[in-house]
Amino acid sequence: GAGVSQTPSNKVTEKGKYVELRCDPISGHTALYWYRQSLGQGPEFLIYFQGTGAADDSGLPNDRFFAVRPEGSVSTLKIQRTERGDSAVYLCASSYRGRREAFFGQGTRLTVV
Amino acid sequence: QKEVEQNSGPLSVPEGAIASLNCTYSDRVSQSFFWYRQYSGKSPELIMSIYSNGDKEDGRFTAQLNKASQYVSLLIRDSQPSDSATYLCAVILMNRDDKIIFGKGTRLHILP
Numbered sequence: 001g002a003g004v005s006q007t008p009s010n011k012v013t014e015k016g017k018y019v020e021l022r023c024d025p026i027s028g029h030t031a032l033y034w035y036r037q038s039l040g041q042g043p044e045f046l047i048y049f050q051g052t053g054a055a056d057d058s059g060l061p062n063d064r065f066f067a068v069r070p071e072g073s074v075s076t077l078k079i080q081r082t083e084r085g086d087s088a089v090y091l092c093a094s095s096y097r098g099r100r101e102a103f104f105g106q107g108t109r110l111t112v113v
Numbered sequence: 114q115k116e117v118e119q120n121s122g123p124l125s126v127p128e129g130a131i132a133s134l135n136c137t138y139s140d141r142v143s144q145s146f147f148w149y150r151q152y153s154g155k156s157p158e159l160i161m162s163i164y165s166n167g168d169k170e171d172g173r174f175t176a177q178l179n180k181a182s183q184y185v186s187l188l189i190r191d192s193q194p195s196d197s198a199t200y201l202c203a204v205i206l207m208n209r210d211d212k213i214i215f216g217k218g219t220r221l222h223i224l225p
Binding site (some may be wrong): 022033035041042044045048055056079089091093095100101102103104105106 | 117119145147149156157158159162172183201203211212213214215217218
């Protein structure tokens with residue numbers, strides 16, 4: 001596609017449920033980033049993929065969060081046993097190479113009730 | 114010291130004036146620096162990238178980089194009300210596996 005695509009745009013889930021957020025990067029982009037953004041804050045780094053492997057997952061807040069990118073393209077961020085504190089906008093970005101500018105999708109707004 | 118620091122603002126600038134946004138970073142060997150604009154309720158949009166010391170101009174925007182001082186800035190000339198947004202500074206941390214880290218952003222308000 002022409003840009004980074006994230007689905008769903010909005011997700012409301014109950015506390016304790018499992019959610020999956022999907023990111024489809026720009027075609028040919030090898031690097032893929034996940035960020036979380038709360039109101040009034042900058043994007044908080046979660047995980048970064050180069051190809052299929054996670055180059056850096058140091059931003060994942062705990063073991064309830066996990067992300068995969070099995071074929072080096074689409075990525076899925078998975079959150080188990082969701083908590084109200086997980087409510088935020090989850091942003092995905094991709095770049096052609098790991099050292100160049102990244103372009104964002106429209107984000108997924110996750111609300112845990 | 115935080116990895117990327119910005120004054121949160123809000124910064125209020127009269128229409129037509131120059132808006133100056135500043136950012137400092139902690140990684141001495143960083144080589145890649147970006148400015149993103151984010152409107153309320155939208156995702157960040159890349160507006161400038163800079164890799165070498167000095168100035169880089171693109172239309173009304175000028176990015177300035179000083180690696181010795183670990184400082185990057187964004188100037189917006191002839192500010193317009195449509196420039197009102199949050200501006201995010203981003204740095205690729207070469208000592209942290211090349212991940213892109215963002216500052217908290219500076220809210221800019223252009224006064225008509």
